[in-house]
Amino acid sequence: MSKSIFYISFIFLLLTEIESVSGQSVGFTKYNFPNNRQELSNALSQINQGDKYYKTGPGMYHLAIDSYMKAYKFNPDNALLNYKIGRCYLYDNDKTNAIKYLEKAYDLDPRISLDMEYNDINYLLAKAYHLDYQFDKAIEKYKEHKNALTPEQLAKEEKSINKKIQECMTAKELVAHPKRVFIDNMGEVVNSAYPEYRPLVVPEEDMIMFTSARENTTGGRRDDDSFYFEDVYATYYEDGRWSVPENDFGINGPNHEATAGISSDGSIIYIYRSAGGNVLYESRLENDAYGMPHKLPGIINDGLKQTSAALSYDKRTLYFTTMRDDGYGGMDIYYSKKDSKDKWTEPVNIGATINTPYDEEGVFITTDGNTLYFSSKGHNTMGGFDIFKSEKVDGEWTNPVNLGYPVNTPDNDVFFTMAANGQRGYYSSKKKDGLGDQDLYMITFLGEVKPLVNDINGPSSALNENPVVAVSPEKKIEMNIIFTGLILDEETLSPLQATIEITDNAKNELIASFESNEKTGQYLLSLKPGINYGITVTKKGYLFHSENFDIPKNAASRKVRKDILLSKVSVGSKIVLNNIFFDFNKATLRPESVSELNRVVKMMNDMPTLRIEISGHTDNVGSRSYNKRLSEKRAKAVVDYLVDKGIDKSRLAFAGYGFAQPIASNDTPLGRQKNRRTEFKVLEK
Numbered sequence: 233m234s235k236s237i238f239y240i241s242f243i244f245l246l247l248t249e250i251e252s253v254s255g256q257s258v259g260f261t262k263y264n265f266p267n268n269r270q271e272l273s274n275a276l277s278q279i280n281q282g283d284k285y286y287k288t289g290p291g292m293y294h295l296a297i298d299s300y301m302k303a304y305k306f307n308p309d310n311a312l313l314n315y316k317i318g319r320c321y322l323y324d325n326d327k328t329n330a331i332k333y334l335e336k337a338y339d340l341d342p343r344i345s346l347d348m349e350y351n352d353i354n355y356l357l358a359k360a361y362h363l364d365y366q367f368d369k370a371i372e373k374y375k376e377h378k379n380a381l382t383p384e385q386l387a388k389e390e391k392s393i394n395k396k397i398q399e400c401m402t403a404k405e406l407v408a409h410p411k412r413v414f415i416d417n418m419g420e421v422v423n424s425a426y427p428e429y430r431p432l433v434v435p436e437e438d439m440i441m442f443t444s445a446r447e448n449t450t451g452g453r454r455d456d457d458s459f460y461f462e463d464v465y466a467t468y469y470e471d472g473r474w475s476v477p478e479n480d481f482g483i484n485g486p487n488h489e490a491t492a493g494i495s496s497d498g499s500i501i502y503i504y505r506s507a508g509g510n511v512l513y514e515s516r517l518e519n520d521a522y523g524m525p526h527k528l529p530g531i532i533n534d535g536l537k538q539t540s541a542a543l544s545y546d547k548r549t550l551y552f553t554t555m556r557d558d559g560y561g562g563m564d565i566y567y568s569k570k571d572s573k574d575k576w577t578e579p580v581n582i583g584a585t586i587n588t589p590y591d592e593e594g595v596f597i598t599t600d601g602n603t604l605y606f607s608s609k610g611h612n613t614m615g616g617f618d619i620f621k622s623e624k625v626d627g628e629w630t631n632p633v634n635l636g637y638p639v640n641t642p643d644n645d646v647f648f649t650m651a652a653n654g655q656r657g658y659y660s661s662k663k664k665d666g667l668g669d670q671d672l673y674m675i676t677f678l679g680e681v682k683p684l685v686n687d688i689n690g691p692s693s694a695l696n697e698n699p700v701v702a703v704s705p706e707k708k709i710e711m712n713i714i715f716t717g718l719i720l721d722e723e724t725l726s727p728l729q730a731t732i733e734i735t736d737n738a739k740n741e742l743i744a745s746f747e748s749n750e751k752t753g754q755y756l757l758s759l760k761p762g763i764n765y766g767i768t769v770t771k772k773g774y775l776f777h778s779e780n781f782d783i784p785k786n787a788a789s790r791k792v793r794k795d796i797l798l799s800k801v802s803v804g805s806k807i808v809l810n811n812i813f814f815d816f817n818k819a820t821l822r823p824e825s826v827s828e829l830n831r832v833v834k835m836m837n838d839m840p841t842l843r844i845e846i847s848g849h850t851d852n853v854g855s856r857s858y859n860k861r862l863s864e865k866r867a868k869a870v871v872d873y874l875v876d877k878g879i880d881k882s883r884l885a886f887a888g889y890g891f892a893q894p895i896a897s898n899d900t901p902l903g904r905q906k907n908r909r910t911e912f913k914v915l916e917k
Contacts (some may be wrong), residue, residue: 257311257340260303268306275306279313286316291458293320298349311341315350322356325662325669327364334360345380354380362615363642365407368399374400384787396615401612402634404643414676417665418658422467422474425668426460430491430540432593434498435652435714435758436791438469441501442477442660442672443490450479451486462488464503482524483515493541493552496599496652497756499749502528502541512552518751531576532568539563540647542597545758546744547718550576551595551604565606583627584636586622593617594647594659599758604629607646615642619659626638631650641677646670652714652758713783714791715757719748719769722783727753728771730798734759735766737780737811737824755796761787766811766827774798775912776831780810801839806913808895812870819865821873829870832912833877843916845885846870851904864888870910885915 258264260279264273282299285292297320304313320334334357337344341510344350358714359372378386378393417423433440445460453461463484465477478570483489488506495501503513503525511533513525535554543550548570553563566579581587588610594617596605602624607617611632618640620632634640635648643662650657656904657675719730729750734743734757743765748755760763770776777796799805811828814820821829836842848863867886890911896903 246538258307258309260307260310260313265307271306273420278303284317286320289457289459290323291454292461293324293519296320297324309340311337311344312350314340315344315353318360319356322360322363325666326663327360330360330898331357331364333355337849341683347350351380352377352566355393360557362396362400363405365403365642367404371397371400386399399613399642402612403637406614406634406637406640410638412678413639415638415663416674416676417663417667418474418674420667421476423667423671427660427669428672429660429670430647431499431649431672432491432494433495433649433651433658434494435756436716437500437651437653437656438660439466440474440672441466441491444477444479448479450484450489453486455488456879461486462490464489464491481521483522490539492539492594493543494649495543495547496545496758497746497757498549499746500543502543504539509533510539512538512541516814516905517749517754519752520752529576531578534579537563539802540594542595542618544597544601545599547746551582551597552579553593553606554579555593556581560584560589562609563593565592565595565604576789585631593699594619596649598650599652600760605648605650608632608634608649614640616644616662617646619648644670645897672819712783713759715755715759715767715781715794717755717793717795718753719755719796719798720753723800725797728772728774729753730769730771732757733768733770735768735811735827737764737766737813737827740823740826742827746825759783761785764824766824768811768828768831769796769798770831771798774800774859775807775914776835777807778810778828778831801842801914801917803914803917806911809870809910809912812910814866814869817862819862819869821869829873830877832870833874834881836874836879836883839917841917842914843883843885845887845913845915846874847911847913848888849887849893849895849907850891851907851912852894852898853904856890859890860888860892862888863890 236300260272260276262269264270278299281901282296282303285296285299286481288361297317300313300320304317307313314333314337318337321333322330334353338353338357345353354373356378358377361367361373374393374397380388381389384893395494398531422428424444424446426444427445428442430443431440432442442465443462445462446466447460449460449463452459455461463479465479467477467482468475483503485507488504488525492502492504492512499517499700501515501522503515505511505513508527512528514528515522515525532552533552535556538552538554540553542548549567551565551567554566555563556566559581565582567582568576568579571577586592586604586606588608590609592606592608592610594607597603604624605619607619607891609617611618611620612634614637619635621635621822622629622632639645641661641663645661646684648657648659655677658676659673660670661673662670663673719728720726724860728748730748731745732748732755733745735741736743757767759781761783761820764782765780767779767781768776775798777798779794809832811826812825813822815822836844846867846868850863864887867888871884873885874884891907894907895909898904898907
């Protein structure tokens, strides 16, 4: 071959390399822009600046886009530049622009998919289509990417690609059958261009604490991926709107702090901190503010990292997500129970029904302890994290159920928490209407639609003698009732730290036991409808106080305030036994009375010198003599029970006062109900 022929061949190959095999991609070279050298130099400078941001990580991709787009205005036909812009948009939560530039990069130079550094373009396009609900295109591109892999690459990636294809198929099915919910973005006051996630909702639903990685983070530091460090923020519902989030309270420090969980009564929150090993902290409500977080014991924080937590209603079981050597892979859900000394026991993996080889995150347990919500990258997800729920049946967790579309999306949907009323949920999601990265959303559950019924009483029709009519939707969401107040000394009105026990009267079963706030005496209960509750407050040296709340299943969600005054044990002091029940017009104790009666037995055993009178009282319906006899028989029935349980008869007296000692007006149903009571009075201390 002559030198001239070799030279011509070399130039041809060089131009081919510059222009690409398709002849459409235009390189940033002086050969392509001989008369625009200054503009070319500026464009190359912008590309260099964009590359610096690009290599830093996704947290800087928005700045890389700004630089790249300046170069793009000069030369929009370079395949590599379009690839980088598309990739940046994909990870900056702009699927539409990601598709636009990635498709253009591929069209300009299909050979880019063969380059070792950029051969993931089909995968990126598949992911962008997947996130943009173009599932068939996504499946096609996932397969193209898979088919182009070397045997070594295929061995590493085949499982994950097949999973992505299955996610697209699941997504098609779920999108075709949407759930009956309203989903509302919490708005630009709460959400920002930065990620917001991990919402914690107090029972009153007037404050939400959440996590964000935004520019006013404490210390202003950035992580390795160039995202800002996480802080805990709080927003308050005031005058019909959410306030500007605040992070200037004592929980945040210079490292990562994130919300991790909240107790059902709002008295305890859990915080994740990166400092000291990615562990969980506990903060308790003190004087209407959460106090300094304290690190949970090592038996809980023994994994590689612990990230979210949920406390059972009785505060004796902690569910949490952790990464441990004995797990199924990635983050798993574990639980730990308190022993008789109030110490957390060795955590137990919740099992393969819930946990998968992929990550589980954002655990939440309902107040009845029978429904577990969590997010997972496994199971039948649409893509990324999806939210699932599992029911406890006969002590076993059922197979998790995907909450469906539009709650879940092809992107990350995570950290679900239910409001105390059971009608609304809050979570973090990446959606098309988002304001940036992850945003906080509110879900309103509408329940199932009633089946269509025939209106047999309606007008007849020549086409249909029994026309079908739609019935309005039926809400099946249970709404909890919030009870709150203070526990105080009856004489001094000083706050008391007392033990509060919640009993299911029908089952004579203790549901929960916890204490009021030591400094304020404040308590807060979240009670599920459909149960007859006995609430008992006890403190050493005081007579116990009991309340009865019989909450019907259809009770409307509301907040009830009730301050409780405890009387010191002294001669003449007395209490109403609100959980003593009799059959109508009889002196027969009903089974629901057992828990209350046993509390009296315990008090008598704890105070062996105590002598008491049990008295019966009625309203003024009926004759004086009849009511006196009935009230006396009822008082005697209580005494007989106590004697049967081993209390010496000499320590007990009984009396029936009929309606001679009313504590309320007998002119109203509520007043008469209060007057029908059994009392306990101290005769000797």
